[in-house]
Amino acid sequence: MDGDVFMVFKRKIYEKLLEWKNNCKGEKALLIEGARRIGKSTIVEEFAKKEYKSYILIDFNDVSEVVISAFENYLIDLDTFFLILATEYNVILYRRESLIIFDEIQNFPRARQAIKKLVKDGRYDYIETGSLISIKENVKNITIPSEERKIKMYPLDFEEFCLALNKEELFNYIKLCFNNLKPLEEKLHHKAMLLFKEYILIGGMPKVVAKFIENNNFKVADEEKRDILNLYESDINKINKLYKIKILSIFKQIPSFLSQHEKRIRLKNVNANSFKNFEESFYWLTDSMITNACFNSTDPNIGLGLNEERTYIKCYMGDTGLLVSLAISENNVLANEVYKDILNDRLSINKGMLFENVISQMLVANNHKLYYYNEYNNISHRNDIEIDFLLTSNNKNAKVIPIEVKSTKRYQTNSLNKFINKYKNRIDKSYIIHPKNLKVEDNIIYLPAYMTIFL
DSSP, X not given: XXXXXXXXXXXXXXXXXXXXXXXXXXXXXXXXXXXXXXXXXXXXXXXXXXXXXXXXXXXXXXXXXXXXXXXXXXXXXXXXXXXXXXXXXXXXXXXTTEEEEEETGGGOHHXXXXXXXXXXXXXXXXXXXXXXXXXXXXXXXXXXXXSEEEEEOOSOOHHHHHHXXXXXXXXXXXXXXXXXXXXXXXXXXXXXXXXXXXXXXXXXXXXXXXXXXXXXXXXXXXXXXXXXXXXXHHHHHTOOSTTHHHHHHHHHHHXXXXXXXXXXXXXXXXXXXXXXXXXXXXXXXXXXXXXXXXXXXXXXXXXXXXXXXXXXXXXXXXXXXXXXXXXXXXXXXXXXXXXXXXXXXXXXXXXXHHHHHHHHHHHHHTTOOEEEEEEEETTTTEEEEEESEEEEOOSTTOOEEEXXXXXXXXXXXXXXXXXHHHHGGGBSOEEEEESSOOEEETTEEEEEGXXXXXX
16 A cells, blocks of 8 residues: 555645545546655545545555456456455445545556446446556556546645644744735744755655654654655566666666756757667656656747747656655665754755755646746857746736746846846746745745745
């Protein structure tokens, strides 16, 4: 199962599960996609306990021959099929009041194909959970059911992290200040930034957060993060593809890519003979949701994807806490004291890499596809304009929203100023995300990093 944590955290996806249950009324199954260890199984089982009279959780990582036989031999006789499941799991199933969970569905594609027949039968509801690290490779010989709705699940976002650490009042105050575009009281701003830096270092993987809360110790959390990284590496090694070595290489080099000034991978720099393998390897990591891809939009306007150029791609880690452990002391668990030194700015670390990564993570969790913009000067051989992220506003006069990320308190805004001057008729509002308090100046909103969750 994905996500055997010691405590169940409040997750926003719960509301989406309720919406599916109330609106679909058994007419569609729900497939929850996401990377490994983000808590899919945990939240689905919690939902089943609270919202249904009974449920069965079939874990295809560890499923009996009896259940396999039921799928292989009795789908033509659903009365017997359900009787076998009820008997094997010692659960009474109630028409329209029971949920059947197919956990780690990628390990048994036949069950996913059966969804069409099971949904049409209409007796029960069905939720599938799948780790995308292998779900897309295991569908070659099955018919993908149209009676399936998909939603994506991510690590804990900053709001969920605050709730897990019992910081709800501070978060509500942050939200109030954002809504009113007012700075926080200065001492509370420092408190919020310290909490946000904890989020960067720990990340949003549920078991990692649980370990930190239980032990109040970064080292224990770091050990758990390295277990997850080893699990990802092990999963990559199981891929039956010629380019799995390239996938592993890219995975391990993510901190190196992000440490560079431009933070980009230039696909066309790769030897032509290996380009296809490199490109497939990169997109495999993105499809697995281990990483988040950020694409270059050459003409910033509504429909950023219409001008998407894939020569250069930024590759962010899906969870910033995992990036910290991948980047620092790769073979050794970081001591609690080292984490505290980083937290209190007593130890130098590439803040730009971590800051930009966590902003990308927060934007993706809010369902934004990631785009950036740069303008290269052929005379000076450098970028005249570099905009870290581009969003589009969702009002009727939709326009572009440029975002610059600054990890230090002293910085320049030359790129953003040039971008605004060049595209002023296309821009709705502009943001600089930084460690300082909120202010609005010259039509630019200077946003403390912890407020990114509201964009």
